[in-house]
Amino acid sequence: MEDLILSVDVGTTVIKCVLINTVGEERGVVEYHCGQISKPNGIVEQDNEEMWKLVIATLRDSREHVTADQRIRGIVLSTQGGSVIPVDENYMPTNHMVTWLDSRALLIVQEWSKDGTSQRVRQISGWSPQPGLPFSVIAWFQRNDPKTFKKTRYWLPVNAFLNYRLTGQSSTNPSMAAEMLLTDIRTCEWNQELCDIIGITTDQLPPVFASTAVVGELTEQVCQQTGLPQGLPVFQGGQDHSAEALVLGVLGSDQGFLACGTAWVINAVTHHGNVEQIPPQMDLNFHVIPDLWIASQFLGGFGAYPEWMQKQFWENQATSSKRENRFAVMNQALSENKQLDPSLLFLPLNGSAFARNVPPGGGFTGLRLDHKAVDMTRAVLETSAFEVRWALESLKKEGTQIQQLWMIGGAARSPIWPQIIADVNGVTVSLTTYSHGPAMGAAMLACLGLGVYQTVEECAQFFKIQKKEVHPDLNLGEFYQAKFEKYQKAIQELDW
Structure with a gap:
């Protein structure tokens, strides 16, 4: 039975x-x-x-x-x-x-x-x-x-x-x-x-x-x-x-997960409930496992950017008006264009999560006449990665260094975006195609409650979801370090 x-x-x-x-x-x-x-x-x-x-x-x-x-x-x-x-x-x-x-x-x-x-x-x-x-x-x-x-x-x-x-x-x-x-x-x-x-x-x-x-x-x-x-x-x-963090195996202080719905939220595990030991922009919740907490921060509505980019840059570049064809053209252009621009930046439409007084609206800085749609699109995607990096560096200052980052949600299914997140942050990004993570994590809790398993570790040996790992291109480390610093400076100059 x-x-x-x-x-x-x-x-x-x-x-x-x-x-x-x-x-x-x-x-x-x-x-x-x-x-x-x-x-x-x-x-x-x-x-x-x-x-x-x-x-x-x-x-x-x-x-x-x-x-x-x-x-x-x-x-x-x-x-x-x-x-x-x-x-x-x-x-x-x-x-x-x-x-x-x-x-x-x-x-x-x-x-x-x-x-x-x-x-x-x-x-x-x-x-x-x-x-x-x-x-x-x-x-x-x-x-x-x-x-x-x-x-x-x-x-x-x-x-x-x-x-x-x-x-x-x-x-x-x-x-x-x-x-x-x-x-x-x-x-x-x-x-x-x-x-x-x-x-x-x-x-x-x-x-x-x-x-x-x-x-x-x-x-x-x-x-x-x-x-x-x-x-x-x-x-x-x-x-x-x-609950989803449980089935992803996000249980250690070197692990985090990025929830990428319309809203992007960065989450990291801590072993303490001391709010003074997490960055001031972050909130602190309980994990579903005793004696663990999850620090989290809303980064922005980046999940809405792909549709916006489609309308602004790619609507007339696909042979078909179908949405999936426009995305295919955009992704192909991004994968084929290896030229990275050190100066073209995009500032978030609703401001940075790390600036309190940035006025409404965003836009490009460093834009030139020779820039193409693909350059602007990459700059928009890089912005989300810079916000993630800012959050991870804030955590690092408080003693939490993320080595492995899960991406869950719509952006995780992009063939391009996870690689940009990995490259900008210098971390391995883990992905899964499984779409019922919260339910699977909750089922683990029920099994523990029923006594089917005595420990989380024992339960986790059976409750596993397939994952794909995206590794950072370490050759881009210096490039993105310099560009991230330019991004921070641009945001801070607006933060009056």
């Missing part, structure tokens, strides 16, 4: 259930797309009931992949972090889920930056307040929607809401709790001083348990809705990026 884990990955736009056996082999995938609700004034929400219906649908439809010689041993969640669901005393929502993309609390965050509140919040929680994260969102409700604020008994991260719906027990795990910005990053306990700032108490937040802990068993109602057997345990799991 083959044992299966139903690993439910609840993202911002996709909800999926991946069936994975206890030796890390995928046996099926069911996924559905979920919508967002965008309103004026920066409001970006999701319908809680739509999300719940899709979770039920993925669990129900996953049974079609289960054969007579297989049995389901448990359910586990990997979920988007940084979103919050307010509920009443009966755990009924008092508002839609407010997602991490929301910006309604921008003015509050700006106020905190000026009066020192942000600094104090980071000292305790490991995070600087951001407009879309729960700490700021709750403060917005307190000030601007007192009716909803008063009706709300509990403020829940996504997994705590789903855990309640699945089992009747609301709880969360460290990697999800930290993104509420209400825990002590050293102890993972809810902090009343932080709660006081936004007008709530610690008993309005869910209990926190280890990522391998059992939340409870499926309720009778859920079993009826899905056709799943009674007595099925639900495991805590973790925040999606932290």
Whole structure:
């Protein structure tokens, strides 16, 4: 009899259930797309009931992949972090889920930056307040929607809401709790001083348990809705990026991973919860593994650059108007053109992550009449690599030197971009074509919770994903050292 884990990955736009056996082999995938609700004034929400219906649908439809010689041993969640669901005393929502993309609390965050509140919040929680994260969102409700604020008994991260719906027990795990910005990053306990700032108490937040802990068993109602057997345990799991770090094997202080969606986020493992020992631009979260933390930093919206480059430089250079043909022409030109320009720089459209006062907008510097589309395209791609290098050098100053860097997301599938990242940073870049990393990492946590494996190291011997390594061209070391210094100088000259 083959044992299966139903690993439910609840993202911002996709909800999926991946069936994975206890030796890390995928046996099926069911996924559905979920919508967002965008309103004026920066409001970006999701319908809680739509999300719940899709979770039920993925669990129900996953049974079609289960054969007579297989049995389901448990359910586990990997979920988007940084979103919050307010509920009443009966755990009924008092508002839609407010997602991490929301910006309604921008003015509050700006106020905190000026009066020192942000600094104090980071000292305790490991995070600087951001407009879309729960700490700021709750403060917005307190000030601007007192009716909803008063009706709300509990403020829940996504997994705590789903855990309640699945089992009747609301709880969360460290990697999800930290993104509420209400825990002590050293102890993972809810902090009343932080709660006081936004007008709530610690008993309005869910209990926190280890990522391998059992939340409870499926309720009778859920079993009826899905056709799943009674007595099925639900495991805590973790925040999606932290769960993916587990299956990638990012567990040491010389390892990091670059999440390359629309937003690029650099992540590095640390063995301490001391926010004073990470660069000031970085935030600190809990790993899904005890006694490990993940330092992270938003670098910019570089994932949107390829489409922008297509429209600006390549729209009329392909024989076909199809998107994939334009990208093929661009990639071929980049691979064939070996001429590297030491002076052509591109400054990020939304500013550098390492400059606080750069005005909106970006552009080229060092541009000449003889520069071609391929030269400008390479300069744009190099910019993202320079921002990564700046982050890695900041980590190095604090004692963390990254030797191996995973790239995950859209940019990792480019035939050109990973090589530029490797060359500029002088590190080996690891890639994978596997697209269900968070679910696979969560399945590892369920296996540890079930006692299938006693240690992470034992589990990792079976849960492996194929990878490809991109090695840096060491002959380009001096070239990119000099160009990176020019890039830093150009950014700093704008930072008044």
